[in-house]
Amino acid sequence: MLRLCLALFLIIPTPAFADEITEVETFEGGNGEQVTDIVVPPTENNNLVIVENTWEAYGGMDNYHMSLEHSKHGGTSNDYEFVLPTDHDVYEVAFTIGAMNNQGSVQYTHNDDTTQTNTIDAQNGMNMNTMYEDIVYSVKNTANKFIDKFVITINDWSLLDNVEIKYEGTTTTTLDPLTVQRNANFASYGILETDNEKGIRIEEEEIVIQELIIIEIQEAIEVGDNMAITGYSETDEERVIREELTNVVIVVGDEEVTYNEKEQSDGTIDRDQERSINEELYGVALTDEQIERGDLELYDVKIIDEDIYEEQEFVNDADILDIEFIELEDEEYIELIEEEIKEIDLELYEIELFQDDIIIDEVDWIKIRIENDLFPPTEEEIKEDLIEVQDELDETLHGDDTKREDELQDEEVLVEQIQDFEDKDTIKGIFDTEEVIELTEKEVAIEVAEIKEVIVIEIEIATKEEIEDFTEEELVEYEEAKEEAIQEYVEDLTEEEVVEVLEEVNDIGVQNLSEASEEVQEIVQAVVEEAIQDVAQLTTEQVEVVAEVLQIKTEDVELIAESVKDDEVIAEAVEEYIERAVANKDVENYTLADVVTEISYESFIENPIKTFVDFNNLGDITIANIGDDMTNDQKEKAQEVVVPVILTRIISMAAFVFRRGNV
């Protein structure tokens, strides 16, 4: 109701205070058309009245104007009547008249039928710009007197423009309907808007609400899906944030795989690693459990039994020999008389006679054996028995069985054999033998995976395809960044962690590191260098591990560490040991000494003179300590090479001298 009343109030025009209204006839309604309702002299069929813009150059004329007494100069005068609008009470009239050479007059007729005649002076002698006059006639100060019309009387061609009338008018205020709506709506619910705008606003609000509903539904779906996948009630955005903090990146095979929290705890990592290993071994990505239940058959893959290591249970000897242990109870004892015992070939039955079971006092076994020619044994029998025993000892003690003696061996010999056994049973002994424990492919893959577990480093590794697409600069940057990351990782390792990595390397063998990725090899190399640098801080056991990696003796590790500081060749050999060992994986017994020799050879090729004249602390060398700074491994290698060369030279010299002597 309030809105209705307000609208009606605003729509109904309300009188306002009276204003002075001015209307000006300018003939600018287009082609000289009028713009007011002042009745002007007719122009149709009237040669004396023309509306034109020909003489706008004259002062007072603005574009279109009226031409009175057109082309007439002098003669009889003519009247030109201008009737003012009757719906107005005009109290003032004005017009501009120009180019009037002869005097004229104007008569104003009032509403009370009275008139007023005024003279219009001639304008001859003036220049064109000033040849005009603004005529104004007003009765405003006369109460209730208004002007109805005026008549201009002239006999000379004149120009007229800007006929102006003034009257008092009542202005009405009519509000815009849209404004009415806005005001009504504002009064209703406080928003200044039209009904149309309200409709648009409501539509937009509904769209926004629909979008919010859709978003909520999507979030609910995300939360439900993530709950099933991750176990957390979270949106996708929240999941990304959480996983950034909890995810881990592990290298499986040659790829980096990201595992979330749930996958870390449900065994996915182990299964993926098993798949990777088995894919390398059998060409099929299956877990160990799947292989055990026989899924390989589905892919036509057969496992050779030799590759499988199975723990075998110790077989009970009784099952093999099928011996029946007869527990003799008292009543089962068979009492043999002496005659019966004599007839028994005890050896044939291999009966062990327990003193508890048999009444010894009544049996003279020695006598029995003598009478049966079983005792005493002949010399030949004694020798045969001793030989058998010796052979058995040789087999069990791994001694030198090529040496046979008729007499019993002295204790010293036995002691030596025992010592040899002890040596060969230690780590030192193992390295002394030519036999190398070879791992199967599966065992190598398992050991490689264990190394990767020990080495936990966050490093960006590019795939082969990405590396191929790198420019030279990008490749250099990538390599430098990788090297820097490796150095930082290694420097942060404790001695225990360094040794842990080296122990894993020993398990697999340095030359089997070819199965690991290039990055793992680089890391292992850096760890080896770190171990050599920090050898003084390592325990004896840890030094042994380092020695095993470098395939040198334990006491030579410190030697190497000292030599690294002074000798560039040895320092470079330590830096490149892993890389060269992997490259020469097919070379048996490839050790640090081989690397040193290779680098010496390369430096000799590069600069032969420097190799021979590179003296370092020459004054400290004496005959007694020559070679003390060489490792045993290096000495052995030198012997292997130098001795044959020297012998060959001696033989060739001898042959040469012999030939010359015979000539």
Next chain:
Amino acid sequence: MFKQLGNWFIEAIKETLNLSWTLVGLVIATLTLTGSAQQVTGLATILTLAIWLLTIGFRK
């Protein structure tokens, strides 16, 4: 004098070539050794070669 020097130089080259196999053996020995042993061997090789070449005339 220059002629003598030239003759000596030619003789030195001949002797070095005669010693090729020996030098190969010594170079190999030097490369397989490290540390003080390598230095001593290298020094001995150079000095011996130098003395050998310088005493060509004396030994003839």
